[in-house]
Amino acid sequence: MAPPGLAIVLLSQRGVATAQAAQPQSVYFDLRPYLRGDLPYTHAVTLVAALGEALRLLGAEGASARAARHVLLGRMARAAGDAIGIPPLASREFASPTVTAFAAPDGIKVADLRAAARAEGAVIAGGQGEWKGRVFRIGHVGAVQPLDLLGALGALEVALATLGYRAADGSGVRAALAVWQDERPIQGGNPA
Numbered sequence: 001m002a003p004p005g006l007a008i009v010l011l012s013q014r015g016v017a018t019a020q021a022a023q024p025q026s027v028y029f030d031l032r033p034y035l036r037g038d039l040p041y042t043h044a045v046t047l048v049a050a051l052g053e054a055l056r057l058l059g060a061e062g063a064s065a066r067a068a069r070h071v072l073l074g075r076m077a078r079a080a081g082d083a084i085g086i087p088p089l090a091s092r093e094f095a096s097p098t099v100t101a102f103a104a105p106d107g108i109k110v111a112d113l114r115a116a117a118r119a120e121g122a123v124i125a126g127g128q129g130e131w132k133g134r135v136f137r138i139g140h141v142g143a144v145q146p147l148d149l150l151g152a153l154g155a156l157e158v159a160l161a162t163l164g165y166r167a168a169d170g171s172g173v174r175a176a177l178a179v180w181q182d183e184r185p186i187q188g189g190n191p192a
Contacts, residue, residue: 001054001142006047057143070097073140073149076179080153080172084160089135098141101127103134108163110136116162122155146180 019031033040077100089101117124127135160168
């Protein structure tokens with residue numbers, strides 16, 4: 001949940017000995033000042049603070065609850081894709097609890113879809129490497145909550161409809177909501 005930009009290095013005793021004996025070709029990879037307790041560069045204080053807050057939130061939620069939430073969000077994303085006719089690329093047994101990738105529907109360019117989703121308030125990632133321009137990805141990791149994902153899926157459906165994809169009719173959001181509701185305990189209230 002912290003912004004990118006930190007590199008955390010852990011060394012065994014053998015790794016420390018190797019780093020102390022090394023003659024790095026670049027000051028950026030010279031760990032010796034750090035091993036002496038010197039910080040030769042201004043470190044990213046804000047990123048360290050953000051990492052501390054992310055770890056505090058993880059501690060408050062609990063690692064097993066966090067993992068279960070990510071699994072739930074992945075199931076919600078996959079259900080939405082199935083409902084609107086764009087099934088996830090990874091089969092269920094290999095599905096990631098952190099991100100779900102989908103192939104763009106025929107006739108829809110990923111760049112256009114991402115731009116249309118952004119216009120609706122959702123950021124949807126594109127593919128990388130050989131997948132660039134062919135797939136889009138929906139992240140559901142870190143601080144993402146079920147309502148956040150439902151909003152992103154709604155924006156995705158609006159974007160798809162804007163681009164002429166007729167199956168984007170709210171059925172994806174309804175399918176994701178059904179998955180979430182199946183996981184939630186019923187708590188009294190109006191039985192109607």
